[in-house]
Amino acid sequence: MNTSSSFTNRTSNTLTDTWILIARSIKHITKNPDQLLGLTIQPIMFMLLFRYVFGGAINTGGSTYVNFLVAGILIQMAAFGALTTSLSVATDVRRGIVDRFKSLPIASFAVVAGHVVGDLVRNTISAVVMIVVAFLVGFRPNAGVADWLSIVGLLLLFTFAMSWIAAIMGLLAKSVEAVQWMGFFVVFPLTFASAAFVPTSSMPTGLRIFAENQPVTHVIEAMRSLMIGTPMGNHMSMSVIWFTAIIIVAVPIAAKLFRRHVSK
Amino acid sequence: MADSVIELRNIKKSYDKVAVLEGINLTVERGTMLALLGPNGAGKTTTVKILSTLLKPDSGEVLVNGTNAVQDPNTVRHMIGLTGQYAAVDELLSGRENLIMMGRLYHLGKEKSVARAQELLEQFELTDAADRAVKTYSGGMRRRLDLAASLVATPPIIFLDEPTTGLDPRSRLTMWKIIQDLMKNGATILLTTQYLEEADQLADYIAVLDKGTIIAHGTADELKSKVGKERTEIVIEKNANFDNAKKLFDDAGIKINEEERSISIPTDGSVRAVKSILDKLTNANIEIDSMSVHKPTLDDVFLELTHHS
Known part of the structure; x- marks a missing residue:
């Protein structure tokens, strides 16, 4: 039974299944343009708010506020965007379609992965729009091609990791409404108690220690360094370690929860 | 097997x-x-x-x-x-x-x-x-x-x-x-x-x-069949006829409802059985006002079964 050829077969089947389910999630983007629009417009409004309303009052040291802001706002957008995975997973689970998928001879991992990757595509679209708007409101980075590739890589790694956490929340939540609140309570403190909008040096000690050491700050500082040349320190390596570790832990948990989940 | x-x-x-x-x-x-x-x-x-x-x-x-x-x-x-x-x-x-x-x-x-x-x-x-x-x-x-x-x-x-x-x-x-x-x-x-x-x-x-x-x-x-057989129900308004009919089917495990003036007679469900009831009534010169045949439904089965449990 457990010959290597049947293993190869199973692996290629799982990849095909995952691809089919990714295609399903990507179709959802085109069928539900309102969601894409909302997910893109909201962070743009945040950016305009911080750029023009609060920004003038925030001292970032050397750089202009808009240059400082873009890394933080991109990460915040990616974090909230990743939460759509918890919604799409929770919707599947509530609607009974999960029972259909589970009665199929496919890997349970594929269903969750389909959502995660589909949402990654959606968030990438939003991120591109966001960066274009950033340039329009005065963002002037000095990143080279290699820097940009690293920025894109970090953003994808971060979104992918957050999407898996969101998938776990979607599988644990009792209702679709509960999912939205759970996500908010996780993402709000992680993105605001960070270096996203203000330098951490302005924060009270306890908060500052949290903000400086939590993973979201590392990825923001790493991207900021690549964009405008702020000190890199260990931010890049810490980001890669944190979010790779999150993926390694979250993927099997999500797959296991999905297998165990039975509607009703 | x-x-x-x-x-x-x-x-x-x-x-x-x-x-x-x-x-x-x-x-x-x-x-x-x-x-x-x-x-x-x-x-x-x-x-x-x-x-x-x-x-x-x-x-x-x-x-x-x-x-x-x-x-x-x-x-x-x-x-x-x-x-x-x-x-x-x-x-x-x-x-x-x-x-x-x-x-x-x-x-x-x-x-x-x-x-x-x-x-x-x-x-x-x-x-x-x-x-x-x-x-x-x-x-x-x-x-x-x-x-x-x-x-x-x-x-x-x-x-x-x-x-x-x-x-x-x-x-x-x-x-x-x-x-x-x-x-x-x-x-x-x-x-x-x-x-x-x-x-x-x-x-x-x-x-x-x-x-x-x-x-x-x-x-x-x-x-x-667990609940019971089919039944034929006749309704007779006239008092004399009603009493005569009761006597006529007395031995057959009938159920009588005095208020509705109905008599319910178990049958095997065949047309012949129903006809024989009608023949008996005709021979005894009893006029009936209405007649109906009741088959037990699964609702009866269900109520009967869940009632006992």
């Missing part, structure tokens, strides 16, 4: 220490349909979920086409089609996209999936709505699509969990016809329902599930 395709042996299942199934035994033979009949909360859906590998039982044995569903769920998943209580289809996709996706997940290949989707859309009368998002479908259309989705890979064993609950009478009839066609094509079907009429109309065998226990099983006729 009988060729049983679905077999449950002493299945027990509890959720949070609340026993849902308390030792279920069921057998469905190849090419037949068993209706699992029971009220809400009897354990019907849990039984289907265990059969379709979505749930593991706490104890007992589940055999689907000879394969142990607990030890080897993937083999079982290749042989079954499941239609749950809630239409398990993707609301944002169109009917056609749903069916093609299912075909591809069953590894039919792209071309075959497309062809099979078209075939099913025609069979289930969904061609007009094929390319519309499912969220615009009516309840009946959704259920038909859901059933179609479970048949993409032409599974020989089909589980239908309350396939007509919440449907209007017309959609229910359409669904019945579709299910009967599946039977004709040789599928083995386990259907759950809370509609006694549905079990009577569709199934070869009926098992009555109540509070996690099978309280009766057999053919519809066998179950009905």
Whole structure:
């Protein structure tokens, strides 16, 4: 039974299944343009708010506020965007379609992965729009091609990791409404108690220690360094370690929860 | 030995220490349909979920086409089609996209999936709505699509969990016809329902599930005969005639309702038996005001059985 050829077969089947389910999630983007629009417009409004309303009052040291802001706002957008995975997973689970998928001879991992990757595509679209708007409101980075590739890589790694956490929340939540609140309570403190909008040096000690050491700050500082040349320190390596570790832990948990989940 | 395709042996299942199934035994033979009949909360859906590998039982044995569903769920998943209580289809996709996706997940290949989707859309009368998002479908259309989705890979064993609950009478009839066609094509079907009429109309065998226990099983006729025979009821308004008639049928296990002035006489259900009652009345010169024949329904069976438990 457990010959290597049947293993190869199973692996290629799982990849095909995952691809089919990714295609399903990507179709959802085109069928539900309102969601894409909302997910893109909201962070743009945040950016305009911080750029023009609060920004003038925030001292970032050397750089202009808009240059400082873009890394933080991109990460915040990616974090909230990743939460759509918890919604799409929770919707599947509530609607009974999960029972259909589970009665199929496919890997349970594929269903969750389909959502995660589909949402990654959606968030990438939003991120591109966001960066274009950033340039329009005065963002002037000095990143080279290699820097940009690293920025894109970090953003994808971060979104992918957050999407898996969101998938776990979607599988644990009792209702679709509960999912939205759970996500908010996780993402709000992680993105605001960070270096996203203000330098951490302005924060009270306890908060500052949290903000400086939590993973979201590392990825923001790493991207900021690549964009405008702020000190890199260990931010890049810490980001890669944190979010790779999150993926390694979250993927099997999500797959296991999905297998165990039975509607009703 | 009988060729049983679905077999449950002493299945027990509890959720949070609340026993849902308390030792279920069921057998469905190849090419037949068993209706699992029971009220809400009897354990019907849990039984289907265990059969379709979505749930593991706490104890007992589940055999689907000879394969142990607990030890080897993937083999079982290749042989079954499941239609749950809630239409398990993707609301944002169109009917056609749903069916093609299912075909591809069953590894039919792209071309075959497309062809099979078209075939099913025609069979289930969904061609007009094929390319519309499912969220615009009516309840009946959704259920038909859901059933179609479970048949993409032409599974020989089909589980239908309350396939007509919440449907209007017309959609229910359409669904019945579709299910009967599946039977004709040789599928083995386990259907759950809370509609006694549905079990009577569709199934070869009926098992009555109540509070996690099978309280009766057999053919519809066998179950009905448990409750009693057919009865012929006559109503006589005139006092003298009513009393005479009572004497006339005195020995036959009759039931008399003085208020409604009716006499209910057990018969074997044949026309001859009914005619002999009428002949007796005519010979005795008793005029009756009305007559009716009552067949025991599964409702009677159900009320009788659940009453005792």
